[in-house]
Amino acid sequence: MPLLRAWLCAFLLLVAGAVTAQDIPRPNYDAWSALTSEVEETLDGFATVATLEDLRAEIAQRRETFLAAQDINANRIATVESQIEALGPPPAEGEEPEAEDVAERRAELNQELAELRAPVIAAEEAFTLANGLIGQIDRTIREQYAQQLLAREATPLNPAYWLGAVDLLLEGWDTVATPVIEAWQNPGQRARAFDSLAAAVPLALVALLLIFRSRWWIRLISGWAVNHSTRGRGVVFFLLSLGQILFPTLGVYFLARAAALTGLFDGAAMTVLDALPLVAMPIFVSKWLADVLLGSEATAQPFWRGDDVPLTSLRWHSVLIGYAVTAIFAVALLANVTGRSDVPVDVLKFAPRVLLGCLLFSIGRILIRMGRGNTDESGTQRVGSSLLRLIGRLSIIAGVLGVLLAAVGYSNAAQAVLVPAAMTLGVTSVLGLLQKLVSDLYALLTGTAEGESEALAPLLIGFLLVLAALPVYALIWGARVADLTEVWSRFRAGFAFGDTRISPTDFLAFLLIFVIGYALTRLVQGTLRNTVLPKTRLDVGGRNAIVSGVGYIGIFLAALLAITGVGIDLTSLAVVAGALSVGIGFGLQNVVSNFVSGIILLIERPISEGDMIQVGDQMGYVRDISVRSTRIETFDRTDVIVPNADLVSNSVINWTRGNNVGRVIVPVGVAYGSDTERVAEILQEVAEAHPMVMLNPPPAILFRAFGASSLDFEIRAILRDVNFIVVVQSDLLHAIAKRFTEEGIEIPFPQQDLWLRNPETLRPVASGGAGSPSPDAPHSQPDASTPESPA
Template sequence: MAAALRLAFFGLVGLWLLIAPAFAQEISQEAFERWETLAKGAEETIDAERGSNDTFEALRVRIADFRGQFDTARDQNANRIATLREQLAALGPKPEGEGAPAESADVAAKREELNGQLAALLLPVQRAETAFVRADNLVGEIDRILRDRQARELLTVTPSPLNPAHWQPAVTEFMRALNGLWNENPRKGKERSWDELRSTLPVAFLLLVLGGILILRGKKWSRVIVDKLRRLGARGLGIWRFVVSLLEVILPFAGMVLLALAAISTQFFGDAGHELLISIAVLAGIMMGVRWVSERVFSPNDDEALILLPPEKRAELRFHVAVITVMIVLGEVATLILESGFYAEATKSVLTFPPMLVSSIALYRIGTVFRGYEVVLNEDEPDAEPRMSSFSRVVRWLGTGAVIVGLISPILLAAGYFRAADAILPPYILTLILLGLVMSLQRFTADVYGTVTGQGVQARDALWPVLFGLILLVLAAPVLALVWGARITDLTELWSAVGRGFAIGDSRISPTDFLAFAVIFVIGYGLTRLVQSALRNNVLPKTRIDVGGQNAIVSGLGYVGIFLAALAAVTGAGLDLSSLAIVAGALSVGIGFGLQTVVSNFVSGIILLIERPISEGDWIEVGGQMGYVRDISVRSTRIETFDRTDVIVPNADLVSGTVTNFTRGNTVGRLIVPVGVAYGTDTRHVEKVLREIAEAQPMVLAAPPPNVLMVNFGADSLEFEIRCYLRDVNWMMSIKSDINHAIAARFAEEGFEIPFAQRDLWLRNAEVLTQPKLRKQSTTEKKDDTL
């Protein structure tokens, strides 16, 4: 049922992708006039480069909106235009040149009619294409101006915070801004009365109490809630501990928000004060969230720590993260207070220098600890060269970056490059925090997967949790781009470019085309596997086709189904690859020469499946290798030898070479057992005994009956052979052993002698053995041979 629902879902998605272009609407003349006015004004503004960044951003948004409309209009009537072009192609080229036959009036009239319809349909498309190109260029110019301004701002030199002359004015301006927030009158000059304040006290008091309770009792309530949920199941691993730690952040953060709302409800502060209170609550939540991430990554518990360092190192890292978080919050609060009034440029540098300096020192310490992190994969192999894990390398690289940023940032701050320091220090810290969050979520999903599948802790190294971690990294990439100074418009521009796709010849391929291709191919592939399974398990076993033929039918159906699925996917996605025919032809020639062996094996595999000289389960001998055929794939065939080793044989060797198939068609095979008896033995009696032995074997066929032949007068014995046919040749060696055992037992009963080879030994100068000295030195040897 679940598989059917998935197929239905993918089918609906594919259907929507196919019919979505039909909803493109034509742009009105009024819209084109408004666009022309906007484009001229934008070109004048860009040429003069006047206007603030906000002005350019707003202008870019309006132009991008028109560009999106033009992009949609470019696909207007695409199906109708394609149909008209096909009709014109069907009419053939118009006769030209002297002596060419005149075109019939009907065909000429039809051609003129089709050309008129095509021109009418192409006019708005061409107009939209021209406007799209113009809008795209204007957007690019605006982005260039904004990037140039951003680069110039990074190199702007501000007064050094180390100059004592700026300290007193900075403190004075900060206190003035703080007093301005305190004395801000939301009543616009009217005095605050006690009655008005008293009317807001109940709501403020209620919010204050609720916020205080959540802050003070949030941790205990989190454990109570999880204890009740834990009774529902999913015990073990770190799932519920993860939930507890998350609630310990969410509930106090909600309390901080309620406290801020309580202060705002008193109407004692102005708009700037309200924004400051909300910002402080948000910053407090961020601080608790960063602490939560550090507790997950550098957990005191070895089973939960994501970076397994010594306990004292993890405690040190948690301390440094807490210091950085506090410093960032203090710096942001100071900046928010200053921005509520007017301040000199040196004031912000002086006030934010101490928090950034302390953060740089803490980041440097974190980097030094990371640089010492090491996990050896083959530490259990004493003779192997130590090999560091990829995760260890990533942690070390991050540590190196932290050390560099921690050293450079104070130098830039002291030199007056405040914006440059602010562009590398906070983003790097936020990058580490975001990566820690991704690691925490990936570990949580792995624990959930291990609980659901019953794999436990081993699921942390399974494929699906790793894939989910990669998905989280992809989702975190836009956030990382924003952290490092990218604008939201940069991301939307990238998304628009990806959505428009890329051109190949006369075709444009977009992500929706890829998605449609994938959906249709997956559906086709699933149907192919479904039909294969039905044939293999339900249909073919009820026929008289042998096992090899059944496997050949199933494999051939799989190849045909995958080919048809790919063809349907290309067609359904609307991919026009005709423009690549020449390039593909040239490439195919080169690939054919370079991969001719692979192609030969592929064709040979198809021949094996159709002709079936061998089948899975056959006992064959090829190239000196003997064994059972276990699998016939597209390129090669796997043979399992009697030593339980696999031999991979290219299919071309099986088609063009000599192959001995012992079980082709049936399992009947002949067995020959040679035996010799001593000279002087009654040969007819021997023949009778051997025939009785052969006939007594249950695997020996009675028709044709076993035969006993006296084949030769050997040098040492009279040579006989038992020749018989077995029901199953796969038992050849076992039956031969049984017959030999029976021959040994019957020959002993009958008194038959099985002679061994005899040799005559001749000694030269035998007379020397009669000498006394040599006789004393000689030893007596028992010889069976005649001297």
């Protein structure tokens, strides 16, 4: 076991690319001490967000070094701990002291262990301090963001600030356009611009074609490809439709490069050219979403259903959202190049913000209506209807709240509500498209019809897409990249489990060892089932028992090796196991009882697969024996699941244990007065004539009793195969009925004789006669001791 564990650990280190202790970089604690002092001084004073982010990035980088340094001397520490453990526990107080050489060796090993752990403890302490400093920096940054978010300025509805907005536009013109005009007026620069026209003009023409005509080309090509595709239409359309974003954005980039080639743009003007593709992208994305989700019959989505859905209105709303977001980005770019962040900037942003808020409000109402109308033929709400209504309500709230905040002067808060809400709608739409793309890809690869696949794989991939989209949503709503990296760092650091720290790497190692062990177990089971056991004299039940036992043992060993391979101390599970034992004793006692009974059945094998057994009133063939229950197939082809505890604790009749020979009993009744010896001869002949009845020993005919209505006989015969007992009983009864008819022997039916003591009381008597009974006279009572003539 130690050798196998060592081999597995070495294999995992090789696969994971782990480094040795000598390769782990030693932290520079002097530089770390200087950095912590700088961070503490910065936190005590006032620092900008940019300064704090830089300090945080440096601390996070050093924290990774400290995390790696915690594995320094890991192998040597494990060896020394094993050596100390081999010496046994030290004697307790009052016990006889251990041998002097053992005590000296224990002291040497403890001293060596302390020296080996010193750098690990220092790394753990520095790692903890780094976590604390990062938490303080994050808290400070969040406080500054909160102050900016809740900062209130003058309302943009005040006309006194409108002229300032005009001045801002003029200032932007002077900052961006005036240097370009001045450069054009310079003869030297103008000459160089003319010289560059040979390259700039064709590039600009290509750019204009991509901006204004590429979407039409993509629609034309997509329609042709979809109409001529026999499989994978959804995949083809989606991939081609991406050109509606790529080519126009590329056209804007080419147009900016063509303008830059003239040499007239510099400074702020060049900043504007570089930012143009990103500023214009919301327009192209909104048009793409409108076309893919609403504008093509080839890509009708399952969540856009209902005749009352205003698809045209929703399409125009989606496109206008792109223009509104682009306008907000353009004003932000203007504020960036002019260095302005005062009220006039908010005045210029107010109009597109109001437009965006109104569009969000209107789209929210449409989504709510779509969610209510998203029903099938029976009127049942389809999947996603509740989500549509929820998104619609949130969109309405975001639109109204964003406009109100912008109107009263909370510009930053309005920006933090409106634009993220619009981007959330876009990301959610893209997520729905990606999930449909996964379904179409699966249908293309498996050959199933699009929209008809209900496999588990597309569902799991869609769930992973949702998880992958969560960081995107977080970034949209104001989360910093550092926040996401911090979550990942905490995840990588793992969690403490007793004296052991479990990290994602340990989890992957556990999974790898268990999968390898499980695969080897299945390989051994297959070899035993198909190659080894068929060459033995074991029956089918014994083979299955051995294969099942090997499977249970292999899975247990795989789990045990996986746990020990990642360094989890099993002794730390003692408390948990003790607590679970109480729960097992009370709540899972039936499950445990059936499990133990299943193991007993597999070991002792009182029944095997294929046996015909009878448990209580259930009779049938054993088809499967598991650790919890046994499946019996009855004669009417129904499955009966019997708990294993019932098979161990109750009486079980096994008709085919050892061999298939069994006895059949057929009761026969004849009328009184029949020749009993002739009846016995006929029954003997009928029994011996059946091919399934064995003649050695011969069938026995017994005269059993004088019954209430018949003379009772019984045929007892040994069958070659007891599985045909019902068929043999039916054949014998048919033959007996035929022979009795030929011989004139009557098969009786139940008869009863009725005797009356005073039959004269039932005869009609003349009214008022002497023989008429008096109404007050007592009724006559029967006397069983004096029988009368039969009625």
